[in-house]
Amino acid sequence: MYSMLFLIGAGLQPQHLTLEALQAIEKCSTVFLESYTSQFSSGSKKELEKIIGKKIASLNRKQVEEEFLEIVQQAKKENIALLVIGNPLTATTHLQILLEAQEKKVSVRVIPGISIVDFVGKTGLDAYKFGRICTIVFQESLYKPESFFDTIETNYRSGLHSLCLLDIRAQEKRLMTIPEGIQILQKIAEKRMSSLFNKAILIGLFGMAGKKEKIVVGNATELLKADFEIFPQSLIVCGKINEKEKEALQAFHGWHSGD
Secondary structure, eight states, rough: OOOOOEEEEESSHHHHHHHHHHHHHHHOSSEEEOOOOOOOOOOHHHHHHHHHOOOEEEEHHHHHTTTTTTHHHHHTOEEEEEEEOTTTTSHHHHHHHHHHHTTTOOOOOEHHHHHHHGGGGGGTGGGGGGGOOOOOOOOOBBBBBOOHHHHHHHHHHHBEEEEEOEEGGGGGGGEEHHHHHHHHHHHHHHHTOOOHHHHHHEEESSSTTTTTOOOEEEHHHHHHTTOOOOOEEEEEOOOOOOOHHHHHHHHOOOOOOOO
């Protein structure tokens, strides 16, 4: 029987592994966990190892982006699993793995997992009304991208909601907080003389799927005060909110539009 590489979504906590994923992992001699694009909202690698009954080797950014070709080659001889927190093809890094595997004629099977996208419905917003997803990244002296702001503005003008993922620096064990993300957006808005964040409704998602998950709805000033140590965090910039969404936001989260 031929071997293959399994690219598996591990979900937002160890218990999110699907039966399909568990059955695939059983066939694998080696299991890796990509550990830099996100982290579990609840649980740990040790807990995941207990569930699958196997040891897991963690891979950092360099090992995945620059050195993974060796593992792809290894999958020609034995079944290898790469677990990715959330859903495996959300990040372009993992798409590149598929391209490399195809080039080397290595069979790959992708098994989707539960991601933050699957939790936006808990806010009360209509999942059909979301535009492009973006990632708010840390700003540095020589690296200050603003493309995520363009995405938010484009979505907003179309009446669409924006799911904003927040940057992570795994080597520093630092995850961006919602207040940090809002401050970055406000600085860009000020520079561009944009009034978007003077009127937009924001929703903070804290540690979704975790035991302490929290959803906070409000304006930028209110969300800047939502400094909870619950990770990972994501931010939604709402577009046009319809009556049913208003009703849900009020019923679920106590939000009032002020109309």
